[in-house]
Amino acid sequence: MARLDHVLFPGSFDPLTSGHVDLVHRALTFCDVVTLGVLDHSGKKPLFTADERVEIIKEVFAELGERVRAEAFSGLLVDFARRIPVSVIIRGLRATSDYDYEAQMALMNRSLGGNIETLFLSTRAQFSYISSSLVKQIASLGGDVSHLVPPAVSHALQRRK
Ligand code: PNS
Numbered sequence: 244m245a246r247l248d249h250v251l252f253p254g255s256f257d258p259l260t261s262g263h264v265d266l267v268h269r270a271l272t273f274c275d276v277v278t279l280g281v282l283d284h285s286g287k288k289p290l291f292t293a294d295e296r297v298e299i300i301k302e303v304f305a306e307l308g309e310r311v312r313a314e315a316f317s318g319l320l321v322d323f324a325r326r327i328p329v330s331v332i333i334r335g336l337r338a339t340s341d342y343d344y345e346a347q348m349a350l351m352n353r354s355l356g357g358n359i360e361t362l363f364l365s366t367r368a369q370f371s372y373i374s375s376s377l378v379k380q381i382a383s384l385g386g387d388v389s390h391l392v393p394p395a396v397s398h399a400l401q402r403r404k
Contacts, residue, residue: 247274250362251329253320255282256296257289258396259303260378262370266335267304267311269364276310278327283317290379290403302395321355330358337366337374 250270256263256279263279270277279300283293291299293315304311316323324332332352334345349361373391382388382400389397 244273247331249276249278249327249329250274250331250333251278251280251320251324251327252333253280253282253316253323254334255284255289255375256300257291257375258296258378258392258400259300260370260373260375260392260396261390262335262337262366262373264303264393265367265370266333266364270333271307271310274331276312277333278312278314278329280320280323281313281315283315285317291399295399299395299399303393319355321352321357321359324359325357330360332359332361334361334363335366336363337371 252263252267252270254263267277267279281293281296281300289296297313297315300311300313304313320332324330332349334349336342336345345361345363349363352359352361378388378391378396378400381391382404385404388400392400
């Protein structure tokens with residue numbers, strides 16, 4: 244596969260999990276820069292603000308310098324991609340149950356224009372059961388999530404209790 248210069252990994256990242264981290268590292272094997280686009284939900288009430296999620300992501304990937312960037316966005320993903328500019332989006336697929344929603348988003352983004360391609364990376368088996376919502380639920384009930392998220396996220400969740 245030809246090497247890519249820049250891909251966009253969009254998501255809520257509320258919070259970032261070890262599955263997301265693994266995906267970023269794998270993307271860096273075939274592209275130079277990954278930007279994590281952090282959705283600033285207008286309707287939803289996230290646990291962490293978009294700015295907090297961006298800061299956590301920057302802390303987690305600090306040692307990779309300019310190769311991993313994080314930026315909050317609101318509005319359409321295709322508009323954000325155009326502003327960066329980047330034409331390849333990456334998303335992880337954990338199980339077949341993810342596929343319908345992800346394929347619909349990919350087709351919708353393509354229909355909205357801008358020549359956006361979506362690349363799906365299959366999540367590694369050891370991370371396939373992790374989701375941000377389960378992590379939040381477990382942390383809110385006092386469970387240990389340190390094996391599911393990077394240390395910076397684990398600490399942020401403890402502080403948020
Ligand atoms: O981590 P998530 O919550 O599954 O990420 C979903 C995300 C951020 C990729 C998706 O909700 C999104 O792209 N939202 C921006 C709004 C948009 O562009 N909608 C139309 C495309 S389907």
